[in-house]
Amino acid sequence: MATLKDELETRVAEYDRWAIRRQFGADGPNMRRLWVLTCMDERLPVDEALGIRADSPVGGGDAHLFRNAGGIVTDDAIRSAMLTINFFGTKEIIVLQHTGCGMLSANGNDLVAALQAKGVDTDAVPVDPSLPELSLQPGAFGKWIGMMDDVDETCLKCVDYLRNHPLIPDDITISGWIWETELRRLRAPTTDADARARTQYSTATMGVQGSQPPRWS
Ligand SMILES: [Zn+2]
Numbered sequence: 110m111a112t113l114k115d116e117l118e119t120r121v122a123e124y125d126r127w128a129i130r131r132q133f134g135a136d137g138p139n140m141r142r143l144w145v146l147t148c149m150d151e152r153l154p155v156d157e158a159l160g161i162r163a164d165s166p167v168g169g170g171d172a173h174l175f176r177n178a179g180g181i182v183t184d185d186a187i188r189s190a191m192l193t194i195n196f197f198g199t200k201e202i203i204v205l206q207h208t209g210c211g212m213l214s215a216n217g218n219d220l221v222a223a224l225q226a227k228g229v230d231t232d233a234v235p236v237d238p239s240l241p242e243l244s245l246q247p248g249a250f251g252k253w254i255g256m257m258d259d260v261d262e263t264c265l266k267c268v269d270y271l272r273n274h275p276l277i278p279d280d281i282t283i284s285g286w287i288w289e290t291e292l293r294r295l296r297a298p299t300t301d302a303d304a305r306a307r308t309q310y311s312t313a314t315m316g317v318q319g320s321q322p323p324r325w326s
Pocket residue numbers: 148149150178179180207209210211212
């Protein structure tokens with residue numbers, strides 16, 4: 110059995126390559142050849158939820174992390190997945206979303222109205238100032254925000270979108286998972302009411318009225 114001394118010596122010796130491995134392209138993948146799409150919420154501990162060490166320095170580096178509001182598939186998520194999958198040796202995708210998500214906490218139509226009340230023209234927003242070619246059709250801003258009705262349904266939809274995307278090869282392993290913020294445990298996406306008891310998994314469980322602008326349903 111290796112002693113801690115042996116492990117530390119190996120880890121330190123590997124550091125030089127770890128630090129410059131991105132220059133090796135597909136031959137310098139992260140430790141688990143893994144890309145994680147997850148929510149930016151500070152209550153979602155990615156390492157704990159997945160049992161990985163993504164952000165740690167020497168000896169860590171298990172995954173490429175992509176965090177946005179909700180952990181949803183967006184154009185920039187696709188861009189990042191395309192790069193890590195096709196050029197940096199990644200072979201697996203995890204979509205990790207969570208209950209009690211802020212993306213369940215309001216109706217997207219109300220957010221649009223609130224921004225308009227502040228004087229924002231939501232039909233003329235540069236979604237990427239460096240890429241004016243990427244623009245929204247008038248009226249699409251509410252969908253672009255990406256608010257969810259149901260986190261489990263959204264997670265499954267995001268997995269489906271990735272599985273069927275032309276930039277993601279068929280041999281990539283893709284799965285979706287839900288972190289129950291209230292109970293601090295991981296589960297598979299489900300629509301079973303009993304399995305989701307005691308968690309805020311939908312707009313209804315968060316007291317929000319009406320359906321979201323349709324993006325995930
Ligand atoms: Zn969230």
